[in-house]
Amino acid sequence: MTQQPYLPILAVVAGLALLPLGLSSNTVLNFLSFAMIITLAAQGWNILGGYGGQFSFGHAVFFGTGAYGMALLQVRFGVNPWLALPVAMGLGAVVGFAIGYLSFRARLRGSYFALVTLAFAEVFRISANAWGFTGGAAGVLVPLRLDPANMQFADKRIGFWLALAFVAAVLALTLAITRSRFGAQLVAVRENEEAARALGVDALAVKLKAITLSGAITAAAGCLYTQKFLYLDATLAYGPWISVEALLAPIIGGVGTVFGPLVGAVVLLGLGEVTKTVFANLMGGSVPGVDLVVFGVLLIICVAYAPRGVLGLVQGWFRRKASA
Amino acid sequence: MLKLDIFLSALANGLMTGAVYALIALGLTLVYGVLHIINFAHGATLTAAMFAVFVAHSVFKIDPYIAIVILTPLFFGLGYAVQRFVINPASHGNDSNILLVTLGLSIIIENALLAGFRSDTRSIDVPYGFSVIEIGNLFLSTPKVVAFFASFVVAGLLWLLLARTDTGKAIRAVAREKTGAALSGINVDHIYAVTFGLGAACLAIAACLLMPTFLVNPRIGNAFVLVAFTIVVLGGMGSIAGALVGGLIIGVVESLSGLYFGESLGQIGIFLIFILVLLFRPTGLFGAKA
Numbered sequence: 001m002t003q004q005p006y007l008p009i010l011a012v013v014a015g016l017a018l019l020p021l022g023l024s025s026n027t028v029l030n031f032l033s034f035a036m037i038i039t040l041a042a043q044g045w046n047i048l049g050g051y052g053g054q055f056s057f058g059h060a061v062f063f064g065t066g067a068y069g070m071a072l073l074q075v076r077f078g079v080n081p082w083l084a085l086p087v088a089m090g091l092g093a094v095v096g097f098a099i100g101y102l103s104f105r106a107r108l109r110g111s112y113f114a115l116v117t118l119a120f121a122e123v124f125r126i127s128a129n130a131w132g133f134t135g136g137a138a139g140v141l142v143p144l145r146l147d148p149a150n151m152q153f154a155d156k157r158i159g160f161w162l163a164l165a166f167v168a169a170v171l172a173l174t175l176a177i178t179r180s181r182f183g184a185q186l187v188a189v190r191e192n193e194e195a196a197r198a199l200g201v202d203a204l205a206v207k208l209k210a211i212t213l214s215g216a217i218t219a220a221a222g223c224l225y226t227q228k229f230l231y232l233d234a235t236l237a238y239g240p241w242i243s244v245e246a247l248l249a250p251i252i253g254g255v256g257t258v259f260g261p262l263v264g265a266v267v268l269l270g271l272g273e274v275t276k277t278v279f280a281n282l283m284g285g286s287v288p289g290v291d292l293v294v295f296g297v298l299l300i301i302c303v304a305y306a307p308r309g310v311l312g313l314v315q316g317w318f319r320r321k322a323s324a
Numbered sequence: 325m326l327k328l329d330i331f332l333s334a335l336a337n338g339l340m341t342g343a344v345y346a347l348i349a350l351g352l353t354l355v356y357g358v359l360h361i362i363n364f365a366h367g368a369t370l371t372a373a374m375f376a377v378f379v380a381h382s383v384f385k386i387d388p389y390i391a392i393v394i395l396t397p398l399f400f401g402l403g404y405a406v407q408r409f410v411i412n413p414a415s416h417g418n419d420s421n422i423l424l425v426t427l428g429l430s431i432i433i434e435n436a437l438l439a440g441f442r443s444d445t446r447s448i449d450v451p452y453g454f455s456v457i458e459i460g461n462l463f464l465s466t467p468k469v470v471a472f473f474a475s476f477v478v479a480g481l482l483w484l485l486l487a488r489t490d491t492g493k494a495i496r497a498v499a500r501e502k503t504g505a506a507l508s509g510i511n512v513d514h515i516y517a518v519t520f521g522l523g524a525a526c527l528a529i530a531a532c533l534l535m536p537t538f539l540v541n542p543r544i545g546n547a548f549v550l551v552a553f554t555i556v557v558l559g560g561m562g563s564i565a566g567a568l569v570g571g572l573i574i575g576v577v578e579s580l581s582g583l584y585f586g587e588s589l590g591q592i593g594i595f596l597i598f599i600l601v602l603l604f605r606p607t608g609l610f611g612a613k614a
Contacts, residue, residue, distance in 0.1 A: 055420055057364075057427070106603040111362040111423050115553055116602050122550055123595045240546070244431065251424065279439075288443065289435030289542070296431030303421050303428070304414035 005179070006172060012259070013168040020157040029156045035269050036163035037224050041242060042249035042261035043170045044218030049247065050256035051183065052210040053190025057114040058121030059218050059246040061099065062092045064237030066219025068128060070226040071140045076133070081151035085223045089216045096215020100208045109193070118243070125238035139233030142226060151227050163224050167262065170217055174258045186210055190256075218246060248295055252302050254311030263310050268295060329461050334583045335576060340468040342575020343475035347530045348548055349555035349567040350479060351523030357562025358499040358519040361419060364426040365406075367549025368433035369524055373399055373531030374540040375437055381448040381535070388450065388532045389470075395528040403524025408517035430545075438542040445541040453536050471533035478529055479568055482522070486564075495519055499562070551578075554598035560608030570608070 069088030253264025272291035415421035559566025
């Protein structure tokens with residue numbers, strides 16, 4: 001293990017990649033693809049929030065920027081999606097840097113930082129809803145043209161594999177960060193910013209790097225969302241739902257860990273589906289919001305009893321078993 | 325002078341809405357001033373209170389102004405219990421945990437209401453809903469005028485409670501220095517919960533004052549919560565006078581920018597104020613040093 005730290009990532013990704021070969025049902029594939037998109041958004045959050053300790057309540061601002069960037073570059077400028085994706089990720093990075101520069105320069109942290117990110121997300125949502133260029137309240141529709149050159153796949157498995165490839169790349173990147181100087185500085189800033197500063201860490205630069213990277217990764221999730229659903233409006237792109245899921249997944253999975261966001265996203269969405277189905281059967285019709293009630297309860301339980309999330313619980317269980 | 329009339333009526337409307345905003349912000353700023361936490365469930369609690377008013381009116385035929393007498397103690401009790409038995413034990417005294425727990429609570433409340441009442445927008449029908457008071461060329465909606473004055477009365481009562489009673493003294497002591505307060509025999513957990521209960525009680529009153537002229541749906545709290553945060557930040561975290569002045573300013577800004585830029589962009593003005601204040605003057609107009 002010490003020689004090959006990337007082996008677990010390879011194993012997990014390979015396992016996930018093989019899943020669609022056995023399971024060909026559309027429901028399962030849709031679930032898996034969506035779980036990968038949420039994982040990606042959550043991985044972006046985890047770099048800033050998990051490792052850097054800067055809790056954002058408004059990651060929708062990056063997700064939406066990626067999603068709208070992807071859609072508008074194609075619809076308004078006729079850019080090929082394979083080119084639009086890196087550009088939209090770049091937009092996410094720029095927005096990340098700008099918000100980071102403004103708020104970290106003003107020394108906002110803790111709940112103030114959470115609030116300001118929430119406000120930025122709302123400003124973007126209201127603007128996207130009011131502005132004609134973004135399609136206003138009607139939203140944007142990306143025309144359906146199933147063609148790999150157009151990043152739209154007739155075979156849903158390819159869409160899943162594409163999202164999985166992004167998740168795999170970010171898993172490797174996250175692991176690389178934890179083993180780098182930057183990663184160590186980021187954790188130092190999270191644990192005690194004054195102490196880190198005193199030791200010569202440029203806290204502002206470290207946090208800026210983290211939020212820029214975080215913005216780009218979460219924007220990538222938005223890009224994949226656009227290509228999967230081919231429709232966007234301001235609430236889908238910049239709404240609070242994605243800010244909440246990007247934050248919940250790492251916290252439930254294991255905050256500040258490489259696999260936390262992935263585990264959290266799968267647990268979260270899986271539990272959401274189960275709750276919806278159970279309630280639909282009980283009440284004889286779908287009940288909106290019940291899955292989110294479960295998410296909220298889960299969040300409080302995690303904070304109260306499992307501060308290191310599902311991964312922490314599993315590790316603790318193995319450790320107890322080993323020592324017994 | 326038709327233009328002046330329109331301007332004056334927007335100004336008056338802004339002031340009246342602002343007073344209710346101030347009442348909502350009052351609960352938030354009180355909790356912040358004492359517990360030093362931001363209660364993210366504030367908006368969702370307001371939504372819950374508005375639905376309580378709706379149910380009281382449509383099921384039990386209780387007038388919203390009479391419901392104040394029932395809902396205020398009820399929400400005080402709920403707020404007390406939630407802080408004492410959920411937020412406090414779950415967060416282990418860690419600030420970012422409190423943030424997450426209140427976020428969790430807001431998700432639960434908002435979506436439980438969505439599951440129970442669906443996303444339909446509802447309103448209540450009271451005989452005085454459309455009555456107006458005429459002052460010169462100004463037509464002021466009676467429920468809004470009532471809300472304006474009632475908000476100031478509540479703020480005054482809250483101030484009296486803090487300034488003149490033993491509980492108020494204990495609250496101020498805990499806000500200043502909780503270890504010292506605990507050493508002098510004050511039960512800090514109890515005072516925290518009382519403060520939280522007072523915050524929820526303010527929301528119950530605000531909900532009763534709002535319902536005759538407002539609509540309610542499970543997501544309505546979001547519209548108020550950032551407004552309330554803006555007021556609290558603008559007025560200075562923890563400052564009661566700041567919340568009142570901030571509320572009136574925000575009410576007027578919203579009303580005037582709605583008049584000149586249209587409804588949807590009017591809201592952006594509020595968020596821009598919020599971001600600018602946070603970035604350039606995080607202590608607000610009345611706040612002490614952060």
